[in-house]
Amino acid sequence: MALIEAKNLSKSYGAIRAVNNVSFSVDRGEVIGFLGPNGAGKSTTMKLLTGHLRAESGCAIVAGFDVSDQPVEAKRHLGYSPEGAPAYGEMTVREFLRFAADLRGLADPAERVRATLELCRLNEVAAQTIETLSKGYRMRVGFAQAVIHDPAVLILDEPTDGLDPNQKFEVRRILKDMAARKAVIVSTHILEEVGELCTRVIVIAQGEIRCDESRERFLQRGEDLNQVFRQLTA
Amino acid sequence: MSSPSENPAPKSAGLSAFGAILRREFAGYFRTPLAYVFLAVFNAFAVSLAFFVGNMYEAGVASLDRFFLYHPWLWAFLAPAAGARLWAEERRQGTIELLLTWPVTVWQAALGKFLAAWLFLACALLMTLPVAFTVGWLGDPDWGVILAGYAGSLLCAGACLGVAAVASALTRSQVIAFVTGFLACFILVLVGYGVFDELFAGMLPSGMVDEIRRLGLWRNLEPFTLGLFDLRPAVYFVTVAFSGLGLSTIIIERR
Numbered sequence: 405m406a407l408i409e410a411k412n413l414s415k416s417y418g419a420i421r422a423v424n425n426v427s428f429s430v431d432r433g434e435v436i437g438f439l440g441p442n443g444a445g446k447s448t449t450m451k452l453l454t455g456h457l458r459a460e461s462g463c464a465i466v467a468g469f470d471v472s473d474q475p476v477e478a479k480r481h482l483g484y485s486p487e488g489a490p491a492y493g494e495m496t497v498r499e500f501l502r503f504a505a506d507l508r509g510l511a512d513p514a515e516r517v518r519a520t521l522e523l524c525r526l527n528e529v530a531a532q533t534i535e536t537l538s539k540g541y542r543m544r545v546g547f548a549q550a551v552i553h554d555p556a557v558l559i560l561d562e563p564t565d566g567l568d569p570n571q572k573f574e575v576r577r578i579l580k581d582m583a584a585r586k587a588v589i590v591s592t593h594i595l596e597e598v599g600e601l602c603t604r605v606i607v608i609a610q611g612e613i614r615c616d617e618s619r620e621r622f623l624q625r626g627e628d629l630n631q632v633f634r635q636l637t638a
Numbered sequence: 639m640s641s642p643s644e645n646p647a648p649k650s651a652g653l654s655a656f657g658a659i660l661r662r663e664f665a666g667y668f669r670t671p672l673a674y675v676f677l678a679v680f681n682a683f684a685v686s687l688a689f690f691v692g693n694m695y696e697a698g699v700a701s702l703d704r705f706f707l708y709h710p711w712l713w714a715f716l717a718p719a720a721g722a723r724l725w726a727e728e729r730r731q732g733t734i735e736l737l738l739t740w741p742v743t744v745w746q747a748a749l750g751k752f753l754a755a756w757l758f759l760a761c762a763l764l765m766t767l768p769v770a771f772t773v774g775w776l777g778d779p780d781w782g783v784i785l786a787g788y789a790g791s792l793l794c795a796g797a798c799l800g801v802a803a804v805a806s807a808l809t810r811s812q813v814i815a816f817v818t819g820f821l822a823c824f825i826l827v828l829v830g831y832g833v834f835d836e837l838f839a840g841m842l843p844s845g846m847v848d849e850i851r852r853l854g855l856w857r858n859l860e861p862f863t864l865g866l867f868d869l870r871p872a873v874y875f876v877t878v879a880f881s882g883l884g885l886s887t888i889i890i891e892r893r
Contacts, residue, residue: 454739476652479741486739490732492662494669503662507740509654549736 405468406431407481407557407587412462413452422448424611425462430587430604432556435579437602437619438591441637445611446591447487450561453589454484467556480508483555487562489546493535497526497545500534504549516552523578524548540571547575551582558588564597576601595629598622609637655742659750667720667758680716680762684708685769700777702787705769706863709791710827710855713759713798718819720758721802722812724751725890729810734893748887752803756879759795763788783865790862793875794855798823800882807886823855826878830854 406429415423423445430436440446451457453464455471455478464471467481491500501520505513521527524544529537534545547563563579564572572594579588579601590601598605598619605622607615614636615622625632667673684705688694692704728734737747770788773779798819805819806812828834829850838847851857858871 451735456735456739476741476743479739482739484736484739486732486735488732490736492666492733493731494666495662503658504740506658506661507655507742509741 406465407467408453408559408589409465410449410453410462411465413449413459413464414461415448415452415457415459421611423452423459426608426611426613427462428606428613428616430557430589432587433584434604435583435588435590435602437598437605438589438608439593439595439598439605439633440591440608440614442593444609444637446608447561448611449608450484450559450589450591451486454482454559455479456486480553481556483550483553483558485546485550485560485563487565489543489563491534491542491545491549494533496531496533497521497537497541497548498530500545501548501552504552508553510553520548520552523551525574539566540568543567543571544575547578551578554582556586558582558586560588560590562591562593564592564594572597595633598629607633607636652743652746655740656746656750659742659747660754663724663751663754664757666723666754673758676716676720677762677765680712681765683712684766687712688769700773700779702770702773702779702784703863705766706787706791706859707856710794710830710859713791713795714823714827714855715820716762717759717795717798718802718805718816718823721755721799721819722806722815724755724803724806724815725886726806726809726812726815730812734890738890744891745887748803748883748890752799752883752886755799755803756792756796759799760792763792763795780865783863786865786867787863790859790871790875793862793872793879794859797826797855797875797878797882800879800886801826803882803886804889807889826853826855828854830857 408430410426410428413423413426414421426445426449438446438449448457452459453466453471455464455475458472466478469478469481471478492503495503498517498521501517502513505516510516521530524547526541526544526548529541534542537545543563543566547560550558550560564575567575576597579590590597602619604618605615606613622632623629667676687708688705692707694704697704725734728737738744770779770784773784774781801822802815802819805822806815808818809815831854832851835847835851838850842850853874858874861868861871
């Protein structure tokens with residue numbers, strides 16, 4: 405069963421067609437690299453899948469629940485980190501994760517917070533307020549709230565944006581560890597991440613899917629991925 | 639860790655989401671010095687307006703009606719100050735995208751936020767209790783009337799907060815939310831004093847002008863402070879409060 409299904413999703417901002425008739429599905433164990441230039445419709449597609457925006461036409465199904473008909477059910481199985489990993493800056497990392505755990509009504513929230521701090525290596529900053537953290541830690545906090553309930557579906561909008569190479573490696577490591585049990589979509593600008601992280605690649609440009617294929621086939625398109633990217637999104 | 643697909647959350651999850659938001663929002667007021675500034679300002683003005691402007695002491699009457707007289711003004715200013723952050727801050731920080739992709743309905747989130755803010759205003763009001771005790775020490779007031787006055791003031795605060803919630807839902811700036819919320823509440827105060835009567839008199843039948851006056855905050859608070867039991871002012875305050883709450887929810891849902 406596909407854990408994520410996008411069926412003919414469309415969304416406009418005024419006269420601009422941000423997402424145009426986008427369809428794909430993601431099974432358990434798949435990690436989708438969601439590529440495309442800025443303004444291509446990556447974030448909008450993710451917002452439609454997570455129920456933050458309402459699609460004009462088409463539907464999004466998460467873990468078998470239609471996001472607009474049964475939003476709370478769908479969101480229970482969804483972990484989402486929006487672009488820039490927003491969080492309540494005045495809370496400490498521990499308070500914030502505890503809030504996320506309580507809001508989701510998790511059994512034994514204290515244990516989930518402990519395990520998530522451990523998993524995302526946030527222990528040393530657990531008592532700091534989020535606004536005082538460096539970008540690397542802040543991105544990890546965004547990631548942590550997305551996985552605290554061990555969701556079946558994980559949608560991450562540029563989770564490695566602005567991280568140094570070590571931090572990127574760390575995020576990829578955590579993702580790889582859990583990917584086999586989940587359906588994951590990761591948007592990124594970094595083409596190298598495709599080879600290291602993803603099992604499948606979807607390229608989107610001007611609101612339309614330009615390519616949707618396995619990592620192997622994508623990597624066969626050419627030596628120079630930047631060149632491939634330019635051709636696909638032109 | 640096992641997949642939550644096989645372990646669905648408990649059935650009371652809606653309630654836990656509401657409770658978590660209520661607790662977070664209420665505690666949020668005390669995370670910054672703003673809360674203490676707010677409480678101090680509210681108390682300073684509540685007491686000094688009553689004694690220095692209302693001449694409560696010189697009047698020599700053991701009652702709090704001169705104290706409550708200024709509460710519509712106070713709430714018109716301070717409820718929007720406390721309510722400005724409700725949604726504007728979520729928008730500015732981008733956390734609204736987080737909150738609304740967590741398993742919580744918009745109205746649960748809106749109600750949790752609203753009640754937390756109302757509870758905070760209630761704390762400010764409770765801190766004025768020494769005024770009541772002073773009156774009790776100096777004279778022999780009717781405690782039922784004083785209790786009714788406090789209840790009325792709290793309802794009045796809720797009405798102003800309803801207006802503030804709408805203002806906050808419309809913008810990502812707390813300053814704009816505060817100013818527009820304050821202006822709207824200010825108009826509700828002035829309406830009761832007939833400030834706009836001449837303006838309306840040219841446009842509306844005179845009966846209507848009187849009815850509009852009834853929409854003023856003080857008009858509805860006054861019966862409480864006199865110990866007159868009347869359901870209409872209570873219904874008025876609750877209606878304004880929950881219309882504001884409902885409207886802010888719709889605005890956020892349609893974002």
